[in-house]
Amino acid sequence: DAMVIQNPRYQVTQFGKPVTLSCSQTLNHNVMYWYQQKSSQAPKLLFHYYDKDFNNEADTPDNFQSRRPNTSFCFLDIRSPGLGDAAMYLCATRGTGANYGYTFGSGTRLTVV
Protein backbone atom coordinates (compact mmCIF):
# COMPACT_ATOMS: atom_id res chain seq x y z
CA ASP A 1 0.00 0.00 0.00
CA ALA A 2 1.15 3.51 -0.75
CA MET A 3 2.07 5.23 2.46
CA VAL A 4 4.26 7.56 4.50
CA ILE A 5 6.89 5.77 6.57
CA GLN A 6 8.81 7.27 9.46
CA ASN A 7 11.88 5.76 11.03
CA PRO A 8 12.54 5.10 13.77
CA ARG A 9 9.27 4.95 15.73
CA TYR A 10 11.12 5.81 18.93
CA GLN A 11 14.41 7.71 19.17
CA VAL A 12 16.38 8.48 22.30
CA THR A 13 19.18 11.01 22.00
CA GLN A 14 21.49 12.77 24.38
CA PHE A 15 21.20 16.44 25.20
CA GLY A 16 23.17 18.37 22.56
CA LYS A 17 23.88 15.35 20.33
CA PRO A 18 22.71 15.80 16.72
CA VAL A 19 19.90 13.54 15.63
CA THR A 20 18.21 12.84 12.29
CA LEU A 21 14.68 11.61 11.76
CA SER A 22 13.67 10.18 8.41
CA CYS A 23 10.52 10.05 6.34
CA SER A 24 9.84 8.27 3.08
CA GLN A 25 6.75 8.12 0.89
CA THR A 26 5.52 5.90 -1.90
CA LEU A 27 2.67 8.25 -2.87
CA ASN A 28 4.81 10.38 -5.22
CA HIS A 29 3.37 13.52 -3.62
CA ASN A 30 5.31 16.68 -4.34
CA VAL A 31 4.58 18.37 -1.00
CA MET A 32 6.08 17.10 2.24
CA TYR A 33 5.71 18.52 5.76
CA TRP A 34 7.32 18.17 9.16
CA TYR A 35 5.23 18.80 12.26
CA GLN A 36 6.16 18.83 15.94
CA GLN A 37 3.55 17.65 18.43
CA LYS A 38 3.93 17.95 22.20
CA SER A 39 1.80 16.26 24.86
CA SER A 40 -1.36 15.65 22.80
CA GLN A 41 -1.37 19.28 21.65
CA ALA A 42 -2.15 20.31 18.10
CA PRO A 43 0.65 19.55 15.64
CA LYS A 44 2.83 22.56 14.92
CA LEU A 45 4.20 23.02 11.41
CA LEU A 46 8.00 23.34 11.31
CA PHE A 47 8.55 23.53 7.55
CA HIS A 48 7.47 22.08 4.24
CA TYR A 49 8.80 21.36 0.78
CA TYR A 50 6.97 22.01 -2.45
CA ASP A 51 9.12 19.83 -4.70
CA LYS A 52 12.61 21.15 -3.88
CA ASP A 53 11.40 24.52 -2.65
CA PHE A 54 11.93 24.77 1.09
CA ASN A 55 9.51 26.81 3.21
CA ASN A 56 10.43 27.51 6.80
CA GLU A 57 7.88 28.68 9.35
CA ALA A 58 8.85 32.01 10.91
CA ASP A 59 8.93 30.61 14.45
CA THR A 60 10.85 27.41 13.71
CA PRO A 61 14.10 27.48 15.71
CA ASP A 62 17.38 27.48 13.79
CA ASN A 63 18.20 24.27 15.62
CA PHE A 64 15.86 22.48 13.22
CA GLN A 65 16.97 21.82 9.66
CA SER A 66 15.60 19.71 6.85
CA ARG A 67 16.80 17.99 3.69
CA ARG A 68 14.89 16.54 0.80
CA PRO A 69 17.31 14.74 -1.52
CA ASN A 70 14.58 13.40 -3.80
CA THR A 71 10.78 13.14 -4.07
CA SER A 72 10.57 10.09 -1.83
CA PHE A 73 12.69 11.08 1.14
CA CYS A 74 12.75 13.93 3.63
CA PHE A 75 14.90 14.29 6.74
CA LEU A 76 14.60 16.34 9.91
CA ASP A 77 17.90 17.26 11.53
CA ILE A 78 18.04 18.60 15.07
CA ARG A 79 21.51 20.04 15.49
CA SER A 80 21.65 20.32 19.28
CA PRO A 81 18.60 18.77 20.91
CA GLY A 82 17.42 20.28 24.15
CA LEU A 83 15.00 18.85 26.68
CA GLY A 84 12.30 21.06 25.19
CA ASP A 85 12.64 19.32 21.84
CA ALA A 86 11.25 16.07 23.21
CA ALA A 87 8.08 15.51 21.22
CA MET A 88 6.34 13.45 18.57
CA TYR A 89 7.54 14.43 15.11
CA LEU A 90 5.09 13.86 12.28
CA CYS A 91 5.83 13.73 8.58
CA ALA A 92 3.02 14.30 6.09
CA THR A 93 2.52 14.51 2.36
CA ARG A 94 -0.12 16.23 0.30
CA GLY A 95 -1.70 15.00 -2.89
CA THR A 96 -3.27 17.14 -5.59
CA GLY A 97 -6.33 17.09 -7.82
CA ALA A 98 -8.57 14.11 -7.28
CA ASN A 99 -6.10 12.83 -4.69
CA TYR A 100 -6.13 16.05 -2.68
CA GLY A 101 -5.53 15.32 0.98
CA TYR A 102 -2.87 15.01 3.63
CA THR A 103 -1.36 11.65 4.60
CA PHE A 104 0.55 11.36 7.86
CA GLY A 105 3.18 8.89 8.92
CA SER A 106 3.06 7.06 12.24
CA GLY A 107 5.43 9.57 13.80
CA THR A 108 8.75 9.38 15.64
CA ARG A 109 8.68 9.86 19.40
CA LEU A 110 11.89 11.70 20.37
CA THR A 111 13.20 11.52 23.92
CA VAL A 112 16.12 13.72 25.00
CA VAL A 113 18.14 12.54 28.00
Place this chain on the structure above:
Amino acid sequence: AQSVAQPEDQVNVAEGNPLTVKCTYSVSGNPYLFWYVQYPNRGLQFLLKYITGDNLVKGSYGFEAEFNKSQTSFHLKKPSALVSDSALYFCAVTPGGYNKLIFGAGTRLAVHP
Protein backbone atom coordinates in the same frame (compact mmCIF):
# COMPACT_ATOMS: atom_id res chain seq x y z
CA ALA B 1 -6.44 35.48 11.72
CA GLN B 2 -7.21 32.03 10.38
CA SER B 3 -8.10 29.53 13.06
CA VAL B 4 -9.94 26.39 14.07
CA ALA B 5 -11.77 26.03 17.36
CA GLN B 6 -12.66 22.78 19.09
CA PRO B 7 -14.56 24.09 22.11
CA GLU B 8 -14.54 20.86 24.13
CA ASP B 9 -11.34 19.45 25.61
CA GLN B 10 -13.12 16.17 26.27
CA VAL B 11 -16.36 14.50 25.24
CA ASN B 12 -17.77 11.61 27.25
CA VAL B 13 -20.37 9.29 25.77
CA ALA B 14 -21.79 5.88 26.59
CA GLU B 15 -21.20 3.04 24.15
CA GLY B 16 -24.08 2.78 21.68
CA ASN B 17 -25.08 6.42 22.05
CA PRO B 18 -24.59 8.99 19.30
CA LEU B 19 -21.54 11.22 19.54
CA THR B 20 -20.72 14.71 18.32
CA VAL B 21 -17.34 16.42 18.36
CA LYS B 22 -17.60 20.11 17.56
CA CYS B 23 -15.46 22.21 15.24
CA THR B 24 -15.77 25.78 14.01
CA TYR B 25 -13.38 27.61 11.74
CA SER B 26 -12.41 31.07 10.60
CA VAL B 27 -10.60 31.35 7.27
CA SER B 28 -10.57 33.58 4.25
CA GLY B 29 -11.42 31.88 1.00
CA ASN B 30 -13.04 28.51 0.56
CA PRO B 31 -12.26 26.16 3.44
CA TYR B 32 -10.95 22.66 2.86
CA LEU B 33 -11.90 20.82 6.06
CA PHE B 34 -10.55 17.62 7.58
CA TRP B 35 -11.00 15.36 10.57
CA TYR B 36 -8.18 13.18 11.90
CA VAL B 37 -8.03 10.70 14.77
CA GLN B 38 -4.94 9.95 16.84
CA TYR B 39 -4.38 6.94 19.08
CA PRO B 40 -1.61 7.00 21.73
CA ASN B 41 1.89 7.21 20.27
CA ARG B 42 0.56 7.05 16.72
CA GLY B 43 0.35 9.44 13.80
CA LEU B 44 -2.78 11.14 12.56
CA GLN B 45 -5.26 8.89 10.81
CA PHE B 46 -7.52 10.45 8.18
CA LEU B 47 -11.28 10.16 8.79
CA LEU B 48 -12.94 12.42 6.24
CA LYS B 49 -12.70 15.67 4.32
CA TYR B 50 -14.89 18.34 2.78
CA ILE B 51 -13.68 20.25 -0.25
CA THR B 52 -16.78 20.83 -2.31
CA GLY B 53 -20.10 19.19 -3.11
CA ASP B 54 -22.55 17.67 -0.65
CA ASN B 55 -22.46 19.26 2.77
CA LEU B 56 -22.79 15.87 4.48
CA VAL B 57 -19.57 13.93 4.20
CA LYS B 58 -19.27 10.26 5.12
CA GLY B 59 -15.91 8.89 6.18
CA SER B 60 -14.14 5.95 7.72
CA TYR B 61 -15.44 3.77 10.58
CA GLY B 62 -19.00 5.12 10.37
CA PHE B 63 -18.08 8.74 11.02
CA GLU B 64 -19.67 11.62 9.17
CA ALA B 65 -19.51 15.40 9.30
CA GLU B 66 -21.68 18.22 8.07
CA PHE B 67 -20.29 21.37 6.54
CA ASN B 68 -22.37 24.38 7.58
CA LYS B 69 -21.18 27.50 5.82
CA SER B 70 -23.45 29.95 7.62
CA GLN B 71 -22.33 28.70 11.03
CA THR B 72 -18.74 28.05 9.85
CA SER B 73 -18.91 24.64 11.47
CA PHE B 74 -17.84 21.12 10.58
CA HIS B 75 -18.99 18.89 13.46
CA LEU B 76 -18.00 15.24 13.52
CA LYS B 77 -20.75 12.72 14.27
CA LYS B 78 -21.33 9.02 14.65
CA PRO B 79 -24.74 7.41 15.26
CA SER B 80 -23.50 4.74 17.67
CA ALA B 81 -20.22 5.09 19.57
CA LEU B 82 -17.83 2.22 20.22
CA VAL B 83 -15.33 1.92 23.07
CA SER B 84 -12.65 1.61 20.38
CA ASP B 85 -13.54 5.12 19.17
CA SER B 86 -11.89 6.51 22.30
CA ALA B 87 -9.01 8.66 21.02
CA LEU B 88 -7.89 12.22 20.32
CA TYR B 89 -9.69 13.93 17.45
CA PHE B 90 -8.37 16.88 15.46
CA CYS B 91 -10.27 19.16 13.13
CA ALA B 92 -8.13 20.96 10.54
CA VAL B 93 -8.65 23.47 7.76
CA THR B 94 -6.65 24.82 4.90
CA PRO B 95 -7.92 27.90 3.09
CA GLY B 96 -8.47 27.15 -0.57
CA GLY B 97 -5.19 27.33 -2.46
CA TYR B 98 -3.10 27.86 0.67
CA ASN B 99 -0.57 25.25 1.68
CA LYS B 100 -0.71 25.23 5.44
CA LEU B 101 -3.01 22.91 7.40
CA ILE B 102 -4.35 24.68 10.49
CA PHE B 103 -5.29 22.41 13.40
CA GLY B 104 -7.70 22.79 16.25
CA ALA B 105 -6.47 22.03 19.76
CA GLY B 106 -7.99 18.56 19.70
CA THR B 107 -10.85 16.88 21.57
CA ARG B 108 -10.39 13.75 23.61
CA LEU B 109 -13.30 11.36 23.12
CA ALA B 110 -13.96 8.85 25.89
CA VAL B 111 -16.54 6.15 25.19
CA HIS B 112 -17.59 4.23 28.30
CA PRO B 113 -18.95 0.67 28.24
